[in-house]
Amino acid sequence: MGAILYVPISALFFLIGTVLFVWFQYHPTEALSVASADQALPQFIVTAFPPGLAGLLIAAIFAAAMSSVDSSLN
Numbered sequence: 001m002g003a004i005l006y007v008p009i010s011a012l013f014f015l016i017g018t019v020l021f022v023w024f025q026y027h028p029t030e031a032l033s034v035a036s037a038d039q040a041l042p043q044f045i046v047t048a049f050p051p052g053l054a055g056l057l058i059a060a061i062f063a064a065a066m067s068s069v070d071s072s073l074n
Helices: 002-026 028-032 037-048 051-073
Strands: none
Touching (some): 002 037
């Protein structure tokens, strides 16, 4: 299953990186506020996403983190 899903997941990650690159090229003032490359995606989420969608994305990230912790504790 992992071998089958490798290509679409890799394409999704490449698409996210391309979208971030293009967005920061068209919004240079936002790019100045990013101190490192690790802060590019969180900066994009805070400034470009609508509030409801940003909240759902943060909730999904927390749910994934809790799932990882839960499996290790179990």
